[in-house]
Amino acid sequence: MIDLAVFDMAGTTIDDGGVVYRALEAAVTGAGATVDPTDLQTWMGTDKVSAITALLPLGGVDATPSLVDDCFDTFKAYLAQAYVDTPPTPFAGVEEAIATLRSRGIKVALTTGFDREVTSGLLTSLGWGVDAGARVVLDAVVTTSDVVAGRPAPYMIHHAMELTGVVSVAGVLAAGDTIVDLQAARNAGAIAVGVLTGALPEAALAEGPHDYILPGVAVIPTLSECAPAAAAV
Structure with a gap:
Protein backbone atom coordinates (compact mmCIF):
# COMPACT_ATOMS: atom_id res chain seq x y z
CA MET A 1 0.00 0.00 0.00
CA GLY A 17 0.93 24.94 -22.17
CA GLY A 18 4.55 23.84 -22.54
CA VAL A 19 5.90 27.26 -21.59
CA VAL A 20 8.78 25.73 -19.61
CA TYR A 21 10.15 24.28 -22.84
CA ARG A 22 9.90 27.63 -24.57
CA ALA A 23 11.42 29.50 -21.64
CA LEU A 24 14.38 27.14 -21.46
CA GLU A 25 14.94 27.31 -25.20
CA ALA A 26 14.71 31.11 -25.20
CA ALA A 27 17.21 31.39 -22.36
CA VAL A 28 19.77 29.29 -24.21
CA THR A 29 19.25 30.64 -27.72
CA GLY A 30 19.37 34.17 -26.33
CA ALA A 31 22.97 33.43 -25.38
CA GLY A 32 23.76 32.42 -28.95
CA ALA A 33 23.46 28.64 -28.59
CA THR A 34 21.49 26.41 -30.90
CA VAL A 35 19.07 23.95 -29.31
CA ASP A 36 18.38 20.49 -30.66
CA PRO A 37 14.83 19.42 -29.70
CA THR A 38 16.13 16.04 -28.57
CA ASP A 39 18.62 17.67 -26.23
CA LEU A 40 15.92 19.99 -24.90
CA GLN A 41 13.67 17.05 -24.14
CA THR A 42 16.52 15.14 -22.51
CA TRP A 43 17.10 17.93 -20.00
CA MET A 44 13.46 18.70 -19.25
CA GLY A 45 12.53 17.72 -15.71
CA THR A 46 16.03 18.41 -14.39
CA ASP A 47 16.81 21.51 -12.38
CA LYS A 48 17.02 24.39 -14.80
CA VAL A 49 20.53 25.57 -13.88
CA SER A 50 21.84 22.09 -14.71
CA ALA A 51 19.80 22.08 -17.92
CA ILE A 52 21.22 25.43 -19.03
CA THR A 53 24.74 24.35 -18.09
CA ALA A 54 24.36 21.28 -20.29
CA LEU A 55 22.51 22.88 -23.20
CA LEU A 56 24.88 25.81 -23.75
CA PRO A 57 27.92 23.71 -24.77
CA LEU A 58 25.70 21.32 -26.71
CA GLY A 59 24.67 24.39 -28.69
CA GLY A 60 28.21 25.62 -29.20
CA VAL A 61 28.55 28.14 -26.36
CA ASP A 62 30.87 27.94 -23.35
CA ALA A 63 28.83 27.59 -20.17
CA THR A 64 30.69 30.06 -17.96
CA PRO A 65 29.20 30.56 -14.48
CA SER A 66 28.24 34.16 -15.24
CA LEU A 67 26.54 33.21 -18.50
CA VAL A 68 24.64 30.38 -16.82
CA ASP A 69 23.44 32.86 -14.19
CA ASP A 70 22.34 35.30 -16.90
CA CYS A 71 20.50 32.56 -18.78
CA PHE A 72 18.77 31.42 -15.63
CA ASP A 73 17.61 34.99 -14.98
CA THR A 74 16.30 35.11 -18.56
CA PHE A 75 14.51 31.80 -18.02
CA LYS A 76 12.80 33.05 -14.86
CA ALA A 77 11.79 36.36 -16.42
CA TYR A 78 10.34 34.63 -19.49
CA LEU A 79 8.45 32.17 -17.32
CA ALA A 80 7.09 34.84 -14.99
CA GLN A 81 5.75 36.92 -17.88
CA ALA A 82 4.27 33.88 -19.59
CA TYR A 83 2.47 32.90 -16.40
CA VAL A 84 1.03 36.42 -16.17
CA ASP A 85 -0.08 36.36 -19.80
CA THR A 86 -1.53 32.85 -19.64
CA PRO A 87 -1.90 31.59 -16.08
CA PRO A 88 -1.26 27.86 -15.69
Missing part, protein backbone atom coordinates in the same frame (compact mmCIF):
# COMPACT_ATOMS: atom_id res chain seq x y z
CA ILE A 2 1.09 3.56 -0.73
CA ASP A 3 1.90 5.99 2.07
CA LEU A 4 3.16 8.85 -0.11
CA ALA A 5 2.42 9.99 -3.66
CA VAL A 6 5.02 12.35 -5.14
CA PHE A 7 4.05 14.31 -8.25
CA ASP A 8 6.00 16.53 -10.61
CA MET A 9 4.50 19.94 -11.31
CA ALA A 10 4.60 21.39 -14.87
CA GLY A 11 3.38 18.83 -17.39
CA THR A 12 2.21 16.43 -14.69
CA THR A 13 -0.16 18.17 -12.28
CA ILE A 14 -0.10 21.64 -13.83
CA ASP A 15 -0.87 22.54 -17.44
CA ASP A 16 1.33 25.47 -18.44
CA THR A 89 -4.11 25.63 -14.60
CA PRO A 90 -4.39 22.18 -13.03
CA PHE A 91 -4.93 19.28 -15.39
CA ALA A 92 -8.47 17.92 -15.28
CA GLY A 93 -9.08 15.73 -12.28
CA VAL A 94 -5.76 16.45 -10.54
CA GLU A 95 -7.17 18.44 -7.64
CA GLU A 96 -9.82 15.78 -7.06
CA ALA A 97 -7.15 13.06 -7.18
CA ILE A 98 -5.04 14.86 -4.58
CA ALA A 99 -8.07 15.23 -2.30
CA THR A 100 -9.02 11.58 -2.77
CA LEU A 101 -5.54 10.32 -1.94
CA ARG A 102 -5.27 12.49 1.17
CA SER A 103 -8.75 11.37 2.31
CA ARG A 104 -7.35 7.81 2.29
CA GLY A 105 -4.44 8.80 4.51
CA ILE A 106 -1.95 8.95 1.64
CA LYS A 107 0.41 11.92 1.86
CA VAL A 108 0.82 14.00 -1.31
CA ALA A 109 3.97 15.93 -2.16
CA LEU A 110 5.06 17.92 -5.18
CA THR A 111 8.61 17.97 -6.54
CA THR A 112 9.90 20.21 -9.30
CA GLY A 113 12.85 21.24 -11.40
CA PHE A 114 12.06 24.86 -10.43
CA ASP A 115 13.76 26.68 -7.59
CA ARG A 116 11.83 27.85 -4.52
CA GLU A 117 11.20 31.35 -5.89
CA VAL A 118 9.54 30.16 -9.10
CA THR A 119 7.65 27.40 -7.31
CA SER A 120 6.20 29.69 -4.65
CA GLY A 121 4.81 32.07 -7.25
CA LEU A 122 3.29 29.25 -9.24
CA LEU A 123 1.63 27.65 -6.23
CA THR A 124 0.28 31.00 -5.05
CA SER A 125 -1.34 31.59 -8.44
CA LEU A 126 -3.04 28.19 -8.18
CA GLY A 127 -4.06 28.53 -4.56
CA TRP A 128 -2.16 25.37 -3.63
CA GLY A 129 -0.05 25.07 -0.48
CA VAL A 130 0.92 23.14 2.61
CA ASP A 131 -1.13 25.31 4.97
CA ALA A 132 -4.67 24.39 5.96
CA GLY A 133 -6.04 27.57 4.39
CA ALA A 134 -4.92 26.65 0.87
CA ARG A 135 -7.53 25.82 -1.73
CA VAL A 136 -5.68 22.57 -2.43
CA VAL A 137 -3.75 21.28 0.57
CA LEU A 138 -0.47 19.45 0.04
CA ASP A 139 1.68 17.66 2.58
CA ALA A 140 5.03 18.81 1.20
CA VAL A 141 6.60 20.74 -1.68
CA VAL A 142 10.25 20.08 -2.57
CA THR A 143 12.21 22.23 -5.03
CA THR A 144 15.74 22.18 -6.36
CA SER A 145 16.57 24.81 -3.73
CA ASP A 146 16.04 22.17 -1.04
CA VAL A 147 18.47 19.46 -2.21
CA VAL A 148 22.06 19.12 -3.40
CA ALA A 149 20.99 17.80 -6.81
CA GLY A 150 17.75 17.59 -8.75
CA ARG A 151 16.49 14.78 -10.97
CA PRO A 152 17.48 12.15 -11.91
CA ALA A 153 18.97 12.06 -8.40
CA PRO A 154 16.48 10.65 -5.87
CA TYR A 155 16.98 13.39 -3.32
CA MET A 156 13.77 15.36 -3.84
CA ILE A 157 11.69 12.21 -3.39
CA HIS A 158 13.67 11.20 -0.31
CA HIS A 159 13.33 14.72 1.12
CA ALA A 160 9.57 14.51 0.57
CA MET A 161 9.68 11.30 2.61
CA GLU A 162 11.54 13.14 5.37
CA LEU A 163 9.02 15.97 5.41
CA THR A 164 6.03 13.62 5.54
CA GLY A 165 7.46 11.05 7.96
CA VAL A 166 7.42 8.17 5.48
CA VAL A 167 10.30 5.77 6.13
CA SER A 168 9.93 3.00 3.55
CA VAL A 169 10.47 3.57 -0.18
CA ALA A 170 8.21 0.56 -0.78
CA GLY A 171 5.32 2.82 0.21
CA VAL A 172 6.16 5.63 -2.21
CA LEU A 173 4.76 6.27 -5.69
CA ALA A 174 6.36 8.96 -7.86
CA ALA A 175 4.80 10.25 -11.08
CA GLY A 176 6.02 12.57 -13.82
CA ASP A 177 5.88 13.31 -17.53
CA THR A 178 9.58 13.05 -18.44
CA ILE A 179 12.24 10.36 -18.61
CA VAL A 180 14.19 11.98 -15.77
CA ASP A 181 11.07 11.87 -13.58
CA LEU A 182 10.99 8.11 -14.09
CA GLN A 183 14.72 7.80 -13.51
CA ALA A 184 14.44 9.72 -10.25
CA ALA A 185 11.58 7.47 -9.13
CA ARG A 186 13.57 4.35 -9.90
CA ASN A 187 16.70 5.75 -8.24
CA ALA A 188 14.63 6.49 -5.15
CA GLY A 189 13.24 2.95 -5.02
CA ALA A 190 9.68 4.20 -5.56
CA ILE A 191 6.93 2.95 -7.84
CA ALA A 192 7.64 4.80 -11.10
CA VAL A 193 4.63 6.19 -12.96
CA GLY A 194 4.79 8.01 -16.27
CA VAL A 195 1.90 10.28 -17.24
CA LEU A 196 0.99 11.36 -20.76
CA THR A 197 -0.04 14.94 -19.98
CA GLY A 198 3.39 16.28 -20.96
CA ALA A 199 5.14 16.54 -24.30
CA LEU A 200 6.29 12.93 -24.68
CA PRO A 201 4.16 10.37 -26.52
CA GLU A 202 3.60 7.02 -24.86
CA ALA A 203 6.23 5.11 -26.84
CA ALA A 204 8.94 7.64 -25.95
CA LEU A 205 8.00 7.89 -22.27
CA ALA A 206 7.87 4.10 -21.98
CA GLU A 207 11.57 3.98 -22.82
CA GLY A 208 12.20 5.19 -19.28
CA PRO A 209 12.12 2.86 -16.27
CA HIS A 210 8.51 2.53 -15.21
CA ASP A 211 5.90 0.44 -13.47
CA TYR A 212 2.94 2.21 -15.08
CA ILE A 213 2.26 4.55 -17.98
CA LEU A 214 -1.04 6.33 -17.35
CA PRO A 215 -3.13 9.00 -19.11
CA GLY A 216 -2.63 11.38 -16.18
CA VAL A 217 -2.46 11.88 -12.43
CA ALA A 218 -6.25 11.92 -12.29
CA VAL A 219 -6.42 8.12 -12.58
CA ILE A 220 -3.76 7.33 -9.96
CA PRO A 221 -6.34 6.84 -7.16
CA THR A 222 -7.74 3.93 -9.19
CA LEU A 223 -4.48 1.95 -8.94
CA SER A 224 -4.73 -0.98 -6.56
CA GLU A 225 -1.74 0.37 -4.59
CA CYS A 226 -3.71 3.56 -3.91
CA ALA A 227 -7.03 1.92 -3.07
CA PRO A 228 -8.61 2.42 0.35
CA ALA A 229 -7.23 -0.03 2.88
CA ALA A 230 -10.60 -1.75 3.29
CA ALA A 231 -10.78 -2.39 -0.45
CA ALA A 232 -7.20 -3.60 -0.87
CA VAL A 233 -6.77 -7.22 -1.87
